[in-house]
Amino acid sequence: MTAGDRWWRDAVVYQVYPRSFSDGDGDGQGDLAGVRSRLPYLADLGVDAIWLNPFYPSPLADGGYDVIDYRAVDPRFGTLEDFDALVGAAADHGIRVIIDIVPNHCSSQHEWFQAALAAGPGSPERERFIFRDGRPDGSPPNNWYSMFGGPAWTQVEDGQWYLHLWDSTQPDFNWRCSDVPLYFEEVLRFWLDRGVAGIRVDVALGLFKAADLPDLLPDMPPVGPGVPYVAQPELFETFAAWRKLLDSYPADEFPGARAAVLEAWYDDPDFMAPYMAKGQLHQVFNLGFMDTPWRAGNLRQAIDRALEICGDSETRAPWVLENHDFRRLVTRLGTDQELILNPTFDYHGGKMEVDLELGGRRARAAALLLLALPGSAYVYQGQELGLNEVFDIPDERRQDPLFANTGGVVVGRDGCRVPLPWDGEEPPFGFTAGTGGTWLPQPASWSGLTVEAQRADPGSMLELYRTAIRLRRSLPQLGDGELTWLPSDPDVLALGRGDGFVLTLNLGSGPVPLPEGETVLASGELQDGLLPPDTAAWTLLS
Known part of the structure; x- marks a missing residue:
């Protein structure tokens, strides 16, 4: 490649x-x-x-x-x-x-859906969407619900229902057509x-x-x-x-x-x-x-x-x-x-x-x-x-x-x-x-x-x-590649990338030491060389 x-x-x-x-x-x-x-x-x-x-x-x-x-x-x-x-x-x-x-899905104002409404049940135009007859009791074709709340079906004037897994103005396409x-x-x-x-x-x-x-x-x-x-x-x-x-x-x-x-x-x-x-x-x-x-x-x-x-x-x-x-x-x-x-x-x-x-x-x-x-x-x-x-x-x-x-x-x-x-x-x-x-x-x-x-x-x-993206582009260890987890305290994430790059992320309640090397970027100020809670640092090992 x-x-x-x-x-x-x-x-x-x-x-x-x-x-x-x-x-x-x-x-x-x-x-x-x-x-x-x-x-x-x-x-x-x-x-x-x-x-x-x-x-x-x-x-x-x-x-x-x-x-x-x-x-x-x-x-x-x-x-x-x-x-x-x-x-x-x-x-x-x-x-x-x-x-x-x-x-x-598309908008209910899409020309295909408008044509489907006009064409009626059984038409090729309706085949592009998912229209179905309701159940004998007059309820929707199944019990699916919309991700935006309420049923996933809306009934049209001729009695059929169309599927919309999202809003009623967003009819689902029929990908089998x-x-x-x-x-x-x-x-x-x-x-x-x-x-x-x-x-x-x-x-x-x-x-x-x-x-x-x-x-x-x-x-x-x-x-x-x-x-x-x-x-x-x-x-x-x-x-x-x-x-x-x-x-x-x-x-x-x-x-x-x-x-x-x-x-x-x-x-x-x-x-x-x-x-x-x-x-x-x-x-x-x-x-x-x-x-x-x-x-x-x-x-x-x-x-x-x-x-x-x-x-x-x-x-x-x-x-x-x-x-x-x-x-x-x-x-x-x-x-x-x-x-x-x-x-x-x-x-x-x-x-x-x-x-x-x-x-x-x-x-x-x-x-x-x-x-x-x-x-x-x-x-x-x-x-x-x-x-x-x-x-x-x-x-x-x-x-x-x-x-x-x-x-x-x-x-x-x-x-x-x-x-x-x-x-x-x-x-x-x-x-x-x-x-x-x-x-x-x-x-x-x-x-x-x-x-x-x-x-x-x-x-x-x-x-x-801005600084992190610039360093990411310039450091050969970052970008695509592999990740290695390094030994750390339970409340710390320490991962290695390539040859000599370490990210340390402190999620604990007290400061933690950083690996020996040059800290090229930190998300917050260090405390006497220690990494404070809720702070991350990038280190190039010595």
Whole structure:
């Protein structure tokens, strides 16, 4: 393999949620022009690629994951010409572009779904989705439920029901209909021909459903072995075809080999191993870090599980601490870690105590762990600024269907999608030049977390990320490769990379010694040469 073929194995990828990254036209919403204008910032940060969340035409009922047209740009975000200009400008900065593909479902406003509603039962148009008659008692075809709350079926005027594992405005495609895989092959080619370096596959394991649509068994988890809408065997053929398509693009020029990363939650290495096999797609996110308590044993177990899943295959599981669907890291780590173990825990709508100082200290240490692990790492916008979850968004400003569909019981994901603070002392913090504010309100408390403020502070979170990414690129021990666990106290993680690099992460209650050598980076100040609690250090052995 050449370096161009292998870029995805150890890349630092920056996730851009376009609506909240930077506003180029002054309407209070981020756009592609805004992303392009901030490429110098991303290049200075040192990232290898950006992943763009959906920017396609959409009603935005689910943050753009309800797509009307997969081969266009929503006017709120710009035009195809803006997209092409972004890809070209990113390449000039040495940055690749990864896009989101949403193949499980579309918007109910998609022309195919509108045609299916008009055509009626038994038509070829309805075959593209999962329409069924109800049960004799008038209830839905089965007992499946929506991930956003309520039943997974909605009845239409002629009496049939359609499946939507997410919001009712997001009907699931029927991947057993030949029109659907052909359509998405065309979609992939459309964007690959425009120079994208890779794709992130949304709801990757959910495309196919068991043909007989059986009821869920009592106490069956939402994902995992045996769930009838997850990991059906037909997926392997689909992903193998996509791998051949990606491999058919030349890898001898920027952006090099084209790659894919699957969004999939998993716990069982045996369950995921087939998706790591030769000929399947390149990567499966290691999302387990995002619900792992801040404890040495739990973190080590999560790391070992991810490495075990990959085994000796060419596939890698990128490390992720934050994304657009999960609470901000500073908030998670500033919370009682016992509560995180409860799968129904939702921060009580933010009405609970969060120690942001503690969470920030731990998040700094977690950054050094993330960037020292073997393989690629994803950084969600604002993670490098140490932004906290925003809970006090007025109900009428909330956008997430989770909030509406649960009657406000679950506050949803808006709090991690608040627009970034760039400069200035008060909102909109340079995010927009417009006078109408931002689409989600920014907290005034972010005045000290702007890019401008942190650039001027050598001890800031931003400078820590910038320095760590630069060192990661320059130190031959880091990036792709192997990991060795080193002897340590139970509350300490010590891992070796290559020849003479050691990461030490202290999760205990007292300071601990560092190995003999040069400490090239630490997440906090050392105490008489000792590593304080909730602090990490990179050491080059003597």
